[in-house]
Amino acid sequence: MKKTVRSNLITMGLVVAAYIIVQILIGTGNISSLMKGLLVPLCIYAILAVSLNLTVGILGELSLGHAGFMCIGAFSSAFFSKCMNMFVPGMPGGLRFFLAILIGAAAAGIFGILIGIPVLRLKGDYLAIVTLAFGEIIKNLINILYLGIDENGVHFSFKSSLDLHMEDSDKIIINGAMGITGTPNNSNFTIGVILLLITLFIVLNLVHSRDGRAIMAIRDNTIAAESVGIPVTKYKMMAFSISAALAGVAGVLYAHNLSTLTALPKNFGYNMSIMILVFVVLGGMGNIRGSMIAAVVLTLLPELLRGVVSDYRMLIYAIILIVMMLFNWAPACIEWRKKITATVKSKLSKNKTAKEV
Amino acid sequence: MAMLEVKNLSISFGGLRAVDDFHVTIENGCLYGLIGPNGAGKTTVFNLLTGVYKPDEGIITLDGTNITGKKTIEINRCGIARTFQNIRLFKELTVLENVKVGLHNHNYYGTLTGILRLPKYFRVEKQMNEEAMELLKVFDLADEADILAANLPYGKQRKLEIARALATKPKLLLLDEPAAGMNPNETQELMDTIRFVRKHFEMTILLIEHDMKLVSGICEELTVLNFGRVLCQGKTSDVLNNPEVIKAYLGE
Numbered sequence: 001m002k003k004t005v006r007s008n009l010i011t012m013g014l015v016v017a018a019y020i021i022v023q024i025l026i027g028t029g030n031i032s033s034l035m036k037g038l039l040v041p042l043c044i045y046a047i048l049a050v051s052l053n054l055t056v057g058i059l060g061e062l063s064l065g066h067a068g069f070m071c072i073g074a075f076s077s078a079f080f081s082k083c084m085n086m087f088v089p090g091m092p093g094g095l096r097f098f099l100a101i102l103i104g105a106a107a108a109g110i111f112g113i114l115i116g117i118p119v120l121r122l123k124g125d126y127l128a129i130v131t132l133a134f135g136e137i138i139k140n141l142i143n144i145l146y147l148g149i150d151e152n153g154v155h156f157s158f159k160s161s162l163d164l165h166m167e168d169s170d171k172i173i174i175n176g177a178m179g180i181t182g183t184p185n186n187s188n189f190t191i192g193v194i195l196l197l198i199t200l201f202i203v204l205n206l207v208h209s210r211d212g213r214a215i216m217a218i219r220d221n222t223i224a225a226e227s228v229g230i231p232v233t234k235y236k237m238m239a240f241s242i243s244a245a246l247a248g249v250a251g252v253l254y255a256h257n258l259s260t261l262t263a264l265p266k267n268f269g270y271n272m273s274i275m276i277l278v279f280v281v282l283g284g285m286g287n288i289r290g291s292m293i294a295a296v297v298l299t300l301l302p303e304l305l306r307g308v309v310s311d312y313r314m315l316i317y318a319i320i321l322i323v324m325m326l327f328n329w330a331p332a333c334i335e336w337r338k339k340i341t342a343t344v345k346s347k348l349s350k351n352k353t354a355k356e357v
Numbered sequence: 358m359a360m361l362e363v364k365n366l367s368i369s370f371g372g373l374r375a376v377d378d379f380h381v382t383i384e385n386g387c388l389y390g391l392i393g394p395n396g397a398g399k400t401t402v403f404n405l406l407t408g409v410y411k412p413d414e415g416i417i418t419l420d421g422t423n424i425t426g427k428k429t430i431e432i433n434r435c436g437i438a439r440t441f442q443n444i445r446l447f448k449e450l451t452v453l454e455n456v457k458v459g460l461h462n463h464n465y466y467g468t469l470t471g472i473l474r475l476p477k478y479f480r481v482e483k484q485m486n487e488e489a490m491e492l493l494k495v496f497d498l499a500d501e502a503d504i505l506a507a508n509l510p511y512g513k514q515r516k517l518e519i520a521r522a523l524a525t526k527p528k529l530l531l532l533d534e535p536a537a538g539m540n541p542n543e544t545q546e547l548m549d550t551i552r553f554v555r556k557h558f559e560m561t562i563l564l565i566e567h568d569m570k571l572v573s574g575i576c577e578e579l580t581v582l583n584f585g586r587v588l589c590q591g592k593t594s595d596v597l598n599n600p601e602v603i604k605a606y607l608g609e
Contacts, residue, residue: 202472209471209478210461210485217447217458224445227407228525229433229462238468286449 008204011289012197018296019193034303040257042299043192044250047199049279049295050288051246054203056277057286058212059239060219061120062128065135066247067272069108071263073248074255075142075174077104078183081256082173083149085184097186101195101252108248111138112241120236135273142263148172179262180255187257195253196292199246203288206242215239216286282325290328297324358421360385360561361529366405366415375401377585379415383529383578388555389563390576390593394606397582399565400442403531407439408432420528434462436528440518440535442565448507452498452517455506456489459524464488489524495557496520496550512543516550523558530554532564536571544568548575569607573597581606 022039025031048070055063077100084096115134122130146157148164150171157163161172174180206212214235217225226232255261265271279298283290301320305313327333359382366379376398383389391399404410406417408429417425424435438459447455466481493499496516501509506517515535522530535551536544548571554560566572572579572593579596581588583605589596596602 205472205474206468209468210457210464210466210481211468211471213450213454213458214461216450216454220447220449221445223409224441224447225458226429227433227439227441227445228459228521229430230458231430 004208007289008200008208011204011292012200014289015193015197015200015292019189022189038299038303039189040187040192040253042296043189043196044253044257045276045279045295045299046196046292047250047253048247048276049283049291050196050199050203051243051250052276053280053283053286053288053291054206054239054243054246056280057284057288057291058207058219059215059236059243061236061240062124062277063131063240063243064128064270064273064277065115065131065133065138066243066276067268067270068135068138069112069244069247070251070254070272071135071138071142071268072111073104073108073245073251074261074268075180075251075263076107076248077101077252078180078255078261079147079173080104081184081186082180082182085182086149086171093184093186096184097191097256100186100256101249104248104252104255105245106248108251109241109245112244113237115244116237116240120233120240132270132273135268135270139263139265139268142174142268143177145174146172146176147174177262179260181260183255183259183261185256185259187253192253195249199249200288200292202242202246207288211235211238278321282321282328284328358385359383359418360387360420361406361563362416362418363406364416366402366417367413368401368405368410369413375585376405376412379405379582379585379587381580381587381590383561383563385420386555386559386561388551388575388577389561390572390579391563391565391582392567392572392579392606393582393588398585399582400533401585402582403439403533403565406432406531407437433525433527436526437531438522438525438527438529439531440515440522440533442533442537444511444514444518446506446514446518446521448505450506451503452493452506452509453486453489453502455517455521456492456524457485459521460485460488463524463526492520492524495553512539512546515539515547519550519554523554523560528561530560530562532562532566534565534567536566536568541570544571547571551575569597 048066052063052066055061080103081096081100084091119127119130119134144158146161146164148155148166148171150166155164155166161175164172166172214225214230217230218232218235222232279295280291282298283292283294302313302317305316309316361381361383363379363381366376367374368376379402391402393399401410405412408427411426415425416423419435419437422435424432427435447458450458464481464485466477470478490499490502493502496519498513498517498520501513506514509517519532536547539547551562552575555562576593578591579593580590581596581602588605589599589602597607
């Protein structure tokens with residue numbers, strides 16, 4: 001019990017420490033503008049990795065559509081923010097962004113439930129493939145969605161902006177493949193870190209509660225979980241929708257970090273989903289802190305390599321990925337790391353006793 | 358009144374009638390054995406009783422309530438808990454957590470209470486820990502409470518499975534080959550444990566077992582299954598001396 005509390009505090013402490021270090025670096029001017037631009041994406045990827053770990057590591061279902069939920073969070077919140085900007089211009093930015101976060105999370109969570117109903121009946125590879133398909137469907141539907149508001153109400157179409165039959169074309173909010181432009185830039189590093197902390201708080205506390213135990217029991221043995229009276233469908237849905245809602249929060253951060261939001265394969269496609277999955281697998285399935293660190297390292301790495309060996313950047317990135325995977329998960333490496341920590345510990349304790357004597 | 362009353366229970370898989378006209382009456386507090394050759398349908402009977410399969414025909418009554426056709430979860434809430442032939446623990450959870458999953462439906466707090474760590478969370482968790490530790494002490498597992506279930510030795514895994522089943526506070530406990538893979542010493546210890554469980558928790562127990570020493574040692578009544586049908590039923594000593602049972606199962 002106390003051990004888990006300490007471990008949770010370490011995880012949160014790491015985030016706070018990183019935040020303080022970065023703030024000091026910014027204050028002393030020791031940080032490049034490139035790195036500054038990376039700060040919010042770092043938070044976004046960390047949130048995505050932590051939230052996907054809830055589905056993959058804790059619930060034990062391989063989901064490849066996580067970017068889809070991020071997409072929903074991004075577009076629903078950007079739509080909301082832009083509407084508020086147009087129709088309630090006096091609204092304070094902080095309040096608007098707060099509501100946008102809630103709306104993004106809720107929209108992604110609701111889609112999580114809707115998609116979860118058919119998807120969670122499946123298992124293993126089949127579930128992975130179907131989540132992949134749903135992720136792509138979401139992205140592609142948003143890509144052809146036209147949505148506008150005028151005095152007559154809300155217009156929407158899947159054909160073209162002309163089909164909206166709007167009197168004033170300026171009021172088109174989602175313009176098909178052009179997406180949403182002019183979303184207020186509310187995201188910043190501080191808010192990103194706060195949202196990451198909240199995500200960690202939710203996921204870590206959920207895992208170490210009655211519900212989290214039930215979810216992990218389902219992961220370890222569904223039949224046995226049913227035999228002791230755990231409602232399997234309910235807890236699968238819970239984990240999946242919370243995971244989706246948190247991905248939605250990452251989407252909100254993403255949408256409010258850029259002035260133009262479009263649903264491209266690059267940002268909301270399966271490439272993104274798989275990248276998040278790489279964070280989770282590398283950091284360790286079920287290891288929340290690990291997936292967060294992996295997200296940060298793997299996002300920073302290509303940028304750091306840019307300065308050193310720009311030509312072979314992606315090649316070296318791939319090699320480092322393989323080496324890290326081996327270091328973390330190869331049985332021989334695990335043995336070796338255990339040995340090292342044991343010797344270090346025994347030496348430390350010897351020093352201690354020697355001092356006490 | 359009988360704790361478990363099963364009448365005319367049947368199920369077919371394709372053309373195979375796996376269980377045919379199975380019937381049994383188990384009195385409250387009885388230690389009842391279900392034996393028979395491999396493939397006779399013993400585990401299928403367990404799966405029918407716990408709602409894993411839905412019977413084609415028949416009525417199952419537990420302590421006066423009809424539980425035929427209910428789902429596994431509902432049947433567990435009505436009061437049947439089981440263990441499995443091939444151990445099914447929550448391997449990546451600790452021993453203590455395994456038992457706490459069993460306590461799930463008897464100790465409630467909401468999801469938000471858990472996430473926000475409201476006072477109720479600490480109160481209920483503390484109570485669950487105490488209850489779980491008490492159960493683990495009964496099974497001599499208290500020292501291993503923080504070990505992952507996967508790292509327990511085999512005999513203790515079997516015990517933990519029984520502890521987890523008992524955590525759901527059942528009226529009837531089904532044990533599917535509890536002594537499978539155990540050496541004579543462990544089997545002897547298991548027999549003592551089962552006897553103790555029955556006395557301590559005033560439990561009605563139905564068990565499947567191949568180890569005749571265990572069966573003749575602790576079961577009061579027996580049912581012998583053969584090819585899905587009841588071959589013989591009654592007091593243990595009578596059944597084991599029945600010539601048909603000897604021919605079909607025990608060997609001459």
